[in-house]
Amino acid sequence: MIPELGHFALILALSIAMIQAIFPLAGISLGKPQWMALAKPAARAQFLLLGISFACLVYAFVTDDFSVKLVASHSNTQMPIIYKVSALWGNHEGSLLLWAFILSGWGFAVSVFSRSIPTVMLSRVMSVMGFVGIGFLLFMIMTSNPFERLPFPPPEGRTLNPLLQDFGLAIHPPMLYMGYVGFSVAFSFAIAAMLGGKLDAAWARWARPWTNVAWIFLTGGITLGSWWAYYELGWGGWWFWDPVENASLLPWLVGTALIHSLAVTEKRAAFKSWTVLLAIFAFSLSLLGTFLVRSGVLTSVHSFAADPERGLFILMFLGVTVGASLVLYAARAPKLKSTGRFDLISREVGLLVNNIALVTLTATVLLGTLYPLIIDALGMGKISVGPPYFNNISIPLGTVLLLMMGAGLFIRWKKDKPERLIKILRIPAIMALVMAVVLPLLFVPEFHWRTVLGLLLASWVALTALLWFSSQGRSPFKKPLSVWGATLAHLGMAVTVTGITLTSMYSIENDVRLEANKPGYVVGEYEFKFVKVENHQGKNYKAIRATVDVFQNGKPLETLYPEKRDYGPGTMPMTEAGIDAGFFRDLFIALGEPVGKGAWSFRIYHKPFVRWIWLGGILMAIGGLLAAFDGRYRRTRKIFLQERKNKQANKVAKQGATA
């Protein structure tokens, strides 16, 4: 009964989505305000219905209703409740439902927090979101019904892929989806603005906080995914340039460009058509990401549901949605004149360089991701593009980007003098250079230009951000939230760059054979002593657990328990690394295989500053959050409400006068 209820709510949601997509738009062209007024209630009804649908599926998972096919094939009674819930989105159908639910959530949010937006504009936005919703709901109902029943329910369900039975991964997909789907809001605003033919600064102002919020979730989701890969996959890596990882990075890069480009459009009425294009791209790349994960066109550790028929639907959807947007763009963009003029040395140009670097980076990552497919499609064989390609392109492009990040903060809008800039930037530049050269000389054994470059860029970004923050006049707590946000986001980037540089340059990795209670293996000042191996029973797995004592300079520091876990029949054994986390370094030990005579193979890593990579991600996300809640956006609403009050007061006064 409950699953049918969920299925029914899903179908109702589709009909509501159709109303939401068609009526407001038709209302505008036919001049029927009562049709336009359907936009908001439709969006809210859709959220409610998908909420019901989602809750029904959660209920089926939590109560182990194995008559539902999805539950039977992805969940079992032995799993802790949190993984029963997360099993919902650890598969194709469920994750689509989550997608659609989140989309309706964004629609609901826009319908609530949009009192400053004129009805016509809002109707168009809601209508575009309705169209996107139709696409996904149709997809789900036609090809991937999550509520499908089994005629003969099994007594026990199958095991969820053990890689996914992990807290980090329980919350990673929802975060990422919030980001992916969040870009649909900026996309809808851009399309709505183009439909209306009025691409002024206003749409940019409305779209900015939404873009920021989407970006925060995406940043958080990527950070979480990277952290998960690090401790769960047991390879000690934090980024693998896997197609699906790239698929999440692409919208992030474009989204970052969009955030900055929106600023220019809002404040200077420049880059108008460019910003619209970025908004389209950010969402298109989110759709492309979904396509890559779902279709199995590219090889990836993440492609857990490869089904050509489904892939074809997403591809068609992608083609239609993005195709229509780009046709609209081709028709409207030529008429857009950027009114704001600017010189070669100006913040506009600074942000343009930032945008070009980000988009070039996006294009090269996209090319690298699709290259195997291109070569294959041309019949030139099968190849895989490895990390060297991505690392080689990201170093020069990243350098340009980070240099600009520091300088951009200080350049004035419209026109600036190079002498003034040099005067300001001289000090942080010299300080950054000194830090980059002196710190490696003091602390690391080998001197390498990559270390110097990485530290130079990181300290440059950090110092300029701090200098800019203090130059904003007012005392710290009176500064606008957007100033705090920008500073934190830039500092976060510096922290991440430091982490990446030091981890990739100075990590030590060794495969070693250790015998129990013999002298251990020494890495720098640390010694790893293997004590014993025993069986261990976890909540949803059996494990072989090793005990390894770690000594620092001869003194006991910590005991680590690397494990090999078995999550039951039909699953691969999983590696759970023993990690001693620290602010300045991680010690990481993974259990390998028995190699005879009571000895085991181990993989030992010493990873300096690896935490900084994710710490930076968190800082960036917090920065984005602060910027999204800047008082400016609330003020636009206040001004609007004030105006509306005045209008009504006028009306009442007029009516009073006529009566």
Add this chain to the structure above:
Amino acid sequence: MKKIYLLPLIFLILLVALLYRGFSLDSRNVPSPFIGKPAPAFDLPRLYQENKRISTEKMKGQVWLLNVFASWCVSCRAEHKVLTRFIREHKVPTIGLNYKDYGTKEYGKDVLSWLGQLGNPYTYVAVDTEGRTGIDWGVYGVPESFVVDKKGIIRYKFTGPVTQKAVNEILVPLVVKLRKEPA
């Protein structure tokens, strides 16, 4: 209409065409970096005749197949029929590399009953209990199959269970072609 604004659209059309083409291609076959390189040498004990050994040296001068398998591997069961027919019909000398299976604590002699039940298509079965040879060959999943030419160069690698389609379209033409090459 200025043409430059059509560029994104053209780009999209190309992209969609490419992705569409992607469906008809089998993407799971990531080539191994070992292709075109000499097959890593091994000298391993043979199953059934443990005092005898089998080495890469012995296979020189013929086109042969190395199939990595194990009794604990579910997909190996899936490919077994297809592989057996291929080996028999085309008389391809084949070494079955029994990977982390025979002689291990967990699986002991399981492979003997496995082969007894499903049939043994292999010319030789090499026992790689500790998986050292597997590492040398860059094995990262079982089953995997390698085609080695007369000079001992790895020419093709197939990851995952071999399908009849792959046999017809890839393996058979490749073996026929390689047999024509000079030793």
